[in-house]
Amino acid sequence: MPEKTYVRRYSAGARLNHWVTAVSLVLLALSGLALFHPSLFFLSGLFGGGANVREFHPWIGLVLAVSFLGLFFRFWRLNLWERTDNVWLTRLRSVLAGREEDLPEIGKYNAGQKMVFWLMSILIVALFLSGVVLWDQQHDWLAANLGLSFTIEQSRVAVLIHAIAAVIAIVVWIVHVYAAIWVKGTISAMTRGEVTGGWGWRHHRRWLREEVARGGKSRPAE
Amino acid sequence: MAYIQPKLDLVRRSASSGAEPALSRETEVAKLIDISKCIGCKACQVACMEWNELRQEPEENVGVYDNPHDLNPNTWTLMRYTEYENTAEDRLEWLIRKDGCMHCTDPGCLKACPSPGAIVQYSNGIVDFISEACIGCGYCVKGCPFNIPRISKADHKAYKCTLCSDRVAEGMGPACAKACPTKAITFGSKDDMIALANERVEDLKERGYARAGLYDPPGVNGTHVMYVLHHADKPSLYAGLPDAPRISPLVETWKGVTKYAGMLAMGAAAVVGIGHYLMAGPNEVSEHDEAEARKLKEGRDA
Numbered sequence: 001m002p003e004k005t006y007v008r009r010y011s012a013g014a015r016l017n018h019w020v021t022a023v024s025l026v027l028l029a030l031s032g033l034a035l036f037h038p039s040l041f042f043l044s045g046l047f048g049g050g051a052n053v054r055e056f057h058p059w060i061g062l063v064l065a066v067s068f069l070g071l072f073f074r075f076w077r078l079n080l081w082e083r084t085d086n087v088w089l090t091r092l093r094s095v096l097a098g099r100e101e102d103l104p105e106i107g108k109y110n111a112g113q114k115m116v117f118w119l120m121s122i123l124i125v126a127l128f129l130s131g132v133v134l135w136d137q138q139h140d141w142l143a144a145n146l147g148l149s150f151t152i153e154q155s156r157v158a159v160l161i162h163a164i165a166a167v168i169a170i171v172v173w174i175v176h177v178y179a180a181i182w183v184k185g186t187i188s189a190m191t192r193g194e195v196t197g198g199w200g201w202r203h204h205r206r207w208l209r210e211e212v213a214r215g216g217k218s219r220p221a222e
Numbered sequence: 223m224a225y226i227q228p229k230l231d232l233v234r235r236s237a238s239s240g241a242e243p244a245l246s247r248e249t250e251v252a253k254l255i256d257i258s259k260c261i262g263c264k265a266c267q268v269a270c271m272e273w274n275e276l277r278q279e280p281e282e283n284v285g286v287y288d289n290p291h292d293l294n295p296n297t298w299t300l301m302r303y304t305e306y307e308n309t310a311e312d313r314l315e316w317l318i319r320k321d322g323c324m325h326c327t328d329p330g331c332l333k334a335c336p337s338p339g340a341i342v343q344y345s346n347g348i349v350d351f352i353s354e355a356c357i358g359c360g361y362c363v364k365g366c367p368f369n370i371p372r373i374s375k376a377d378h379k380a381y382k383c384t385l386c387s388d389r390v391a392e393g394m395g396p397a398c399a400k401a402c403p404t405k406a407i408t409f410g411s412k413d414d415m416i417a418l419a420n421e422r423v424e425d426l427k428e429r430g431y432a433r434a435g436l437y438d439p440p441g442v443n444g445t446h447v448m449y450v451l452h453h454a455d456k457p458s459l460y461a462g463l464p465d466a467p468r469i470s471p472l473v474e475t476w477k478g479v480t481k482y483a484g485m486l487a488m489g490a491a492a493v494v495g496i497g498h499y500l501m502a503g504p505n506e507v508s509e510h511d512e513a514e515a516r517k518l519k520e521g522r523d524a
Contacts, residue, residue, distance in 0.1 A: 035336040038237035050337045050357030098505040136360040156364050156472040167484035171491045178495035183505045197515025198507040
């Protein structure tokens with residue numbers, strides 16, 4: 001059996017940043033779903049009741065917004081769209097079948113990962129802005145310090161945007177988590193910060209070639 | 223006049239699947255506010271504070287009689303004064319409306335509420351907030367077509383007129399109706415109140431108010447607080463009483479299709495994921511891949 005090589009994929013800072021975002025996103029989904037559908041109101045028990053959900057949810061949202069901003073600046077450059085991403089998308093059938101020999105060599109992120117990145121970026125902006133409108137407890141502060149106030153009609157628009165954006169974000173999150181489970185060897189990238197060389201060769205060959213050429217040192221930008 | 227049964231069976235309950243079946247339907251009640259009889263004395267406002275043990279500090283006089291300036295967690299009913307220049311008939315009219323919860327048959331607050339049992343509707347038509355279950359999210363504010371509920375900064379719970387459900391349960395009328403010195407506020411079965419309103423409207427029409435009428439808006443399937451208006455064709459004259467109130471389409475979309483489509487989308491995503499895993503199997507790195515990677519690395523090292 002060939003000896004495995006390891007390639008560094010994420011710095012400790014990037015991993016910490018990711019997990020703060022992940023934990024807050026899960027807490028936001030659980031507390032948000034509690035208020036989304038009556039059959040899920042029982043989830044409010046995880047937070048000690050509905051009033052706590054109402055109190056905690058926006059504060060966790062603030063943590064997520066700041067944390068995701070960190071991820072955004074770490075990763076946005078590597079998620080810029082390339083010509084090969086269109087090829088990847090047109091060969092989605094091969095992607096889903098795991099026939100990666102049919103695909104072009106891929107950099108650090110494939111088109112699917114890039115779409116998760118940009119969708120989450122847009123959705124979190126929408127969730128943050130609509131969430132501010134819905135944060136009744138801070139309206140006095142917003143009026144006094146930022147001169148912001150909202151009409152009831154605006155809050156109705158906000159609550160609809162918030163619900164729809166949250167549903168899409170949860171679906172995107174399911175895709176993200178599923179991909180990490182389906183593609184074996186992925187999770188160690190976010191737990192230990194490294195993947196096996198074979199994982200890189202199979203899924204992100206161009207990235208692996210670049211890493212090897214550079215002598216395996218990670219860029220400060222990640 | 224119909225006998226008002228002192229019972230409080232629920233017919234609707236917020237964030238609950240289906241209504242609790244009421245063993246027996248009570249007679250629907252209603253409060254009729256005859257604006258043509260109102261003298262603006264605020265006795266109703268005081269009686270409401272008195273019975274419900276609410277105390278609101280008087281606010282600054284800004285040149286109108288409205289005080290406090292708006293409904294708040296301690297002011298469940300409020301006299302609103304409008305000076306209306308009736309140019310068609312060349313006269314100044316002082317329109318005084320007692321504002322407060324309308325107790326809609328189709329209550330937007332209840333539809334929007336996410337907390338099971340925080341808002342209920344009794345079979346007599348009264349819509350009540352149950353503070354123990356209220357979580358203070360403010361969704362009822364977004365649901366209400368009349369801009370009535372207010373969230374307390376003290377306990378973060380929503381408050382509004384209860385139509386004195388506690389008094390009604392004991393066979394009495396609401397405190398405001400009891401205090402009114404001109405019988406501008408009356409309380410009884412909804413049928414009786416409609417009959418009384420029709421008499422009043424006839425009378426007003428005979429006295430020159432051709433457009434007098436009853437305000438019992440069909441957009442919310444009628445209300446259990448109704449007005450007799452001299453200008454029923456223009457309710458908004460009366461301090462912005464909605465001309466055609468209905469639950470906002472935004473709220474209907476949010477609590478309707480979004481809720482069901484959203485649950486379906488999230489469930490489908492999870493099912494598709496599991497299905498794909500079962501059909502396609504895990505995407506594993508082969509020994510060949512590892513060997514290629516090692517060769518690549520050795521190629522550089524060599």
